[in-house]
Amino acid sequence: xxxxxxxxxxHDWLNQRLGIDTLNRVLATEYWIPKNINFLWAMGMILAITxxxxxxxxxxxxxxxxxxxxxxxxxVNYTIMQEVGYGWLWRHVHGVAASVVFLIIYIHMFTxxxxxxxxxxxxxxxxxxxxxxxxFSAEAFSGYMLPWGQMSxxxxxxxxxxxxxxxxxxxxxxxxxxxxxVPAQAYLNRFFMLHVLLIPLAIIGLIGLHFGxxxxxxxxxxxxxxxxxxxxxxxxxxxxxxxxxxxxxxxDFLAKDMMVVGIFLILFFYLVFYHYDFAMDPVNFDPxxxxxxxxxxxxxxxxxxxxxxxxxxxxNVGLIAFAFAQVIFFALPFLDRSPNAVPASRRGLFKIWxxxxxxxxxxxxxxGKVPPIEPFGTIGFYAALTFFGLWIALPFITMFEKKV
Amino acid sequence: MKNNSRRGFMGKxxxxxxxxxxxxxxxxxxxxxxxxxSVKAAGxxxxxxxxxxxxxxxxxxxxxxxxxxxxxxxxxxxxxDKNMSEITGKSTGTxxxxxxxxxxxxHFLVCVGLCTHLGCIPGYRxxxxxxxxxxxxxxxxxxxxxxxxxxxRGLDIPPFKIDGMxxxxxxxxxxxxxMLKDGITLKV
Amino acid sequence: MKELFILAVVTVFTLVxxxxxxxxxxxxxxxxxxxEKFAYKDLPALTxxxxxxxxxxxxxxxxxxAGCHGIKVAGMPAPMDAVTAAQAYGxxxxxxxxAGAVFxxxxxxxxxxxxxxxxxxxxxFNAKTGKTFPMPQFYGAGGDIDQEIADMVAYLQSIxxxxxxxxxxxxxxxxxxxxxxxxxEYNLDGKLHAPWTQIGEKPKFKHKQDELAFETKVLxxxxxxxxxxxxxxxDLSMYIRSRGEHxxxxxxxxxxxxxxxxxxxxxxxxAVAAEKVIEHLADVGDSKRxxxxxxxxxxxxxxxxxxxxxxxxxxxxxxxxx
Numbered sequence: 001x002x003x004x005x006x007x008x009x010x011h012d013w014l015n016q017r018l019g020i021d022t023l024n025r026v027l028a029t030e031y032w033i034p035k036n037i038n039f040l041w042a043m044g045m046i047l048a049i050t051x052x053x054x055x056x057x058x059x060x061x062x063x064x065x066x067x068x069x070x071x072x073x074x075x076v077n078y079t080i081m082q083e084v085g086y087g088w089l090w091r092h093v094h095g096v097a098a099s100v101v102f103l104i105i106y107i108h109m110f111t112x113x114x115x116x117x118x119x120x121x122x123x124x125x126x127x128x129x130x131x132x133x134x135x136f137s138a139e140a141f142s143g144y145m146l147p148w149g150q151m152s153x154x155x156x157x158x159x160x161x162x163x164x165x166x167x168x169x170x171x172x173x174x175x176x177x178x179x180x181x182v183p184a185q186a187y188l189n190r191f192f193m194l195h196v197l198l199i200p201l202a203i204i205g206l207i208g209l210h211f212g213x214x215x216x217x218x219x220x221x222x223x224x225x226x227x228x229x230x231x232x233x234x235x236x237x238x239x240x241x242x243x244x245x246x247x248x249x250x251x252d253f254l255a256k257d258m259m260v261v262g263i264f265l266i267l268f269f270y271l272v273f274y275h276y277d278f279a280m281d282p283v284n285f286d287p288x289x290x291x292x293x294x295x296x297x298x299x300x301x302x303x304x305x306x307x308x309x310x311x312x313x314x315x316n317v318g319l320i321a322f323a324f325a326q327v328i329f330f331a332l333p334f335l336d337r338s339p340n341a342v343p344a345s346r347r348g349l350f351k352i353w354x355x356x357x358x359x360x361x362x363x364x365x366x367x368g369k370v371p372p373i374e375p376f377g378t379i380g381f382y383a384a385l386t387f388f389g390l391w392i393a394l395p396f397i398t399m400f401e402k403k404v
Numbered sequence: 405m406k407n408n409s410r411r412g413f414m415g416k417x418x419x420x421x422x423x424x425x426x427x428x429x430x431x432x433x434x435x436x437x438x439x440x441x442s443v444k445a446a447g448x449x450x451x452x453x454x455x456x457x458x459x460x461x462x463x464x465x466x467x468x469x470x471x472x473x474x475x476x477x478x479x480x481x482x483x484x485d486k487n488m489s490e491i492t493g494k495s496t497g498t499x500x501x502x503x504x505x506x507x508x509x510x511h512f513l514v515c516v517g518l519c520t521h522l523g524c525i526p527g528y529r530x531x532x533x534x535x536x537x538x539x540x541x542x543x544x545x546x547x548x549x550x551x552x553x554x555x556x557r558g559l560d561i562p563p564f565k566i567d568g569m570x571x572x573x574x575x576x577x578x579x580x581x582x583m584l585k586d587g588i589t590l591k592v
Numbered sequence: 593m594k595e596l597f598i599l600a601v602v603t604v605f606t607l608v609x610x611x612x613x614x615x616x617x618x619x620x621x622x623x624x625x626x627x628e629k630f631a632y633k634d635l636p637a638l639t640x641x642x643x644x645x646x647x648x649x650x651x652x653x654x655x656x657x658a659g660c661h662g663i664k665v666a667g668m669p670a671p672m673d674a675v676t677a678a679q680a681y682g683x684x685x686x687x688x689x690x691a692g693a694v695f696x697x698x699x700x701x702x703x704x705x706x707x708x709x710x711x712x713x714x715x716x717f718n719a720k721t722g723k724t725f726p727m728p729q730f731y732g733a734g735g736d737i738d739q740e741i742a743d744m745v746a747y748l749q750s751i752x753x754x755x756x757x758x759x760x761x762x763x764x765x766x767x768x769x770x771x772x773x774x775x776x777e778y779n780l781d782g783k784l785h786a787p788w789t790q791i792g793e794k795p796k797f798k799h800k801q802d803e804l805a806f807e808t809k810v811l812x813x814x815x816x817x818x819x820x821x822x823x824x825x826x827d828l829s830m831y832i833r834s835r836g837e838h839x840x841x842x843x844x845x846x847x848x849x850x851x852x853x854x855x856x857x858x859x860x861x862x863a864v865a866a867e868k869v870i871e872h873l874a875d876v877g878d879s880k881r882x883x884x885x886x887x888x889x890x891x892x893x894x895x896x897x898x899x900x901x902x903x904x905x906x907x908x909x910x911x912x913x914x
Contacts, residue, residue, distance in 0.1 A: 365612065
């Protein structure tokens with residue numbers, strides 16, 4: 001049993017019971033981050049803040065949303081958008097944040113790939129990050145169902161149909177997922193539950209895991225330099241801040257983070273108020289109609305690359321390709337056989353691999369949206385083949401990479 | 405050492421700016437909890453007062469609450485008169501009609517049908533011409549005046565406006581303002 | 593400098609992706625149509641100046657307008673109620689009170705002379721299909737037909753509300769309201785207006801029976817309309833967000849722009865009335881647009897100040913670190 005003395009202050013009282021000084025030291029002031037970083041290292045903070053905005057705006061949407069096929073559309077587009085005080089603001093923030101969060105996730109991912117931040121003890125950071133990506137994707141998809149517009153309905157129809165597994169004809173599974181023959185009341189209710197409870201819980205848990213996974217291997221830096229954190233921290237604490245290679249999480253790293261966050265928020269709120277159609281598709285402002293498919297259907301932009309991998313192939317091949325695309329990024333730390341955890345610019349062929357992958361995914365994204373007409377079909381087909389070619393080539397080009 | 409982690413002037417200034425944003429967003433959150441305009445607009449109910457029968461309680465609905473409408477019979481008014489003259493010591497004709505609403509030649513009790521004690525709905529007994537609240541035994545006479553505790557006061561009267569033979573609930577009028585001034589009812 | 597270069601790379605890739613999935617992809621999905629500013633170039637210009645008094649005689653007399661149309665402002669109710677009229681004609685013939693304010697005079701003249709041509713419904717109502725349009729052509733009352741038509745148009749313009757007094761909801765009700773419903777309430781000048789059905793505003797009912805009776809009437813009307821047009825015209829509550837201003841404007845100008853052979857006729861509104869109709873759709877479907885712009889401005893100012901202070905804080909903290 002710990003020994004408690006009469007508290008001299010509120011701070012002391014709390015400190016004896018919660019150890020707030022220790023917490024503050026371990027989590028903030030003596031949580032050491034490398035100094036040699038650029039603004040791309042602030043993407044984690046931007047993601048945390050965007051997730052916070054999604055959570056808060058979501059809470060306010062939840063209070064007037066009706067998960068009922070007859071009421072959902074109007075509860076969103078009339079009650080929330082036009083009746084609830086600032087309801088439109090929550091909806092716009094929620095819709096735009098849900099789209100922008102994926103832009104930041106992709107930047108965050110490609111930063112990790114470029115700087116080799118998934119290697120040498122950082123594998124769990126990468127894997128927990130990929131789990132977060134999957135959870136965010138599920139969260140985005142389930143949330144997309146809720147306004148019950150034309151895009152909600154038909155996205156629900158098409159995506160759940162993927163689970164028939166093509167030639168396996170597992171229609172029973174599709175019906176089980178929907179709770180009906182088509183997306184209907186049971187379907188809306190269960191995806192509502194997933195969106196507001198189960199998946200957010202998973203996300204919060206995974207965020208904890210992701211942060212925890214950073215603790216032992218520490219944050220990478222932009223030269224892939226191996227920093228002795230204990231030595232450098234001593235140097236910093238001794239007052240030689242300028243020569244130390246590390247900085248405190250708080251305030252040093254946080255100040256830089258907030259600078260980047262501030263600039264990000266300018267873009268974000270501009271989109272929220274003046275340029276929101278990209279995130280809130282006009283077609284979804286038509287109420288769901290199970291007897292009429294919209295002329296053009298396409299997923300939100302962040303799913304387009306994997307959708308395009310599915311599209312150019314026959315049903316079965318397409319599904320296998322799609323499944324491959326979904327899981328292959330998990331395997332990145334193990335497919336990269338090189339011992340080097342340094343920026344791609346210093347890694348020979350991998351440098352080409354990195355830019356080729358990035359450009360290929362942008363091409364896939366673009367081809368996933370345009371109508372399936374020529375030459376887009378052909379471009380999409382070759383871009384999909386390139387995607388697979390790059391992943392197959394990865395172990396070989398990295399195996400022969402010279403140690404730097 | 406501690407100084408290093410403490411915020412300098414700009415840190416405090418930045419914190420203040422962020423605080424302003426947080427407070428502003430709290431305002432938006434507060435507004436989101438407000439009743440909807442459609443709820444506010446539905447806060448009016450119009451009653452046609454010519455449809456009621458004497459000594460027969462009718463329960464209407466206004467802002468989701470039960471509203472008692474009880475048309476007073478000659479006999480009820482007389483009893484009321486008698487009771488009042490006993491209390492005031494004055495002869496008949498001084499009847500306290502202040503709790504009643506006069507429409508045409510008729511007098512009505514129009515009140516919120518929720519016991520002023522803890523909000524149960526009292527039942528009307530036409531034979532005894534009084535209200536009994538089953539929850540805690542509170543009683544009111546046929547003008548909604550409390551006759552047996554625990555209720556602290558008579559049944560509350562909603563804002564009303566007389567419009568010919570119609571009564572609009574939810575809208576105030578000089579008659580209602582007078583009732584508030586005389587302490588007949590609390591503002592509902 | 594290196595950081596700015598990285599920022600430039602990230603920005604370029606982001607913008608390229610944005611360009612490809614938004615403007616580029618959408619340009620391949622929908623044809624773009626420029627507005628002709630409601631000039632109705634295919635319709636002949638009015639050459640005669642109309643005379644209101646003679647126009648009145650024609651509208652009430654030889655023109656035989658009043659046989660089917662009501663003119664409420666002139667004290668003439670419609671000869672049939674909306675439901676019965678729809679059962680007879682397919683759609684309720686419009687009340688002409690504000691026709692002169694909403695429809696282009698050139699269009700009105702062309703309509704009187706040859707309705708299916710002005711409405712662009714010739715492919716639906718012709719000798720081949722055997723269908724005749726409910727509104728007959730006006731063959732003249734014995735004099736100069738163009739003069740007579742000009743007189744009628746002048747009369748309709750004289751009784752309509754002045755252009756500057758035409759409200760958004762009246763423009764919508766006159767131009768679109770007999771085929772399209774809007775099931776959202778809306779605020780206009782501080783007053784909450786009831787939802788719109790094809791037979792008028794839906795009143796508030798105390799008794800369920802009255803409400804059901806009204807709804808039955810609406811359904812009967814919609815049945816006639818569906819039979820007449822092939823499908824029930826959509827509810828327009830959210831069209832301002834689902835279609836957008838540009839589409840709505842160019843669609844109303846010429847429905848064939850987007851939907852070849854659609855049952856929707858050319859409506860014939862003039863530019864001002866078209867603007868009013870779209871304003872009404874915005875009042876109904878995007879009623880918070882003004883406050884959104886207002887709040888948007890303030891938030892942008894705030895967030896720029898926020899970013900400046902964040903930058904200054906960073907500079908302060910990092911002064912010691914370099």
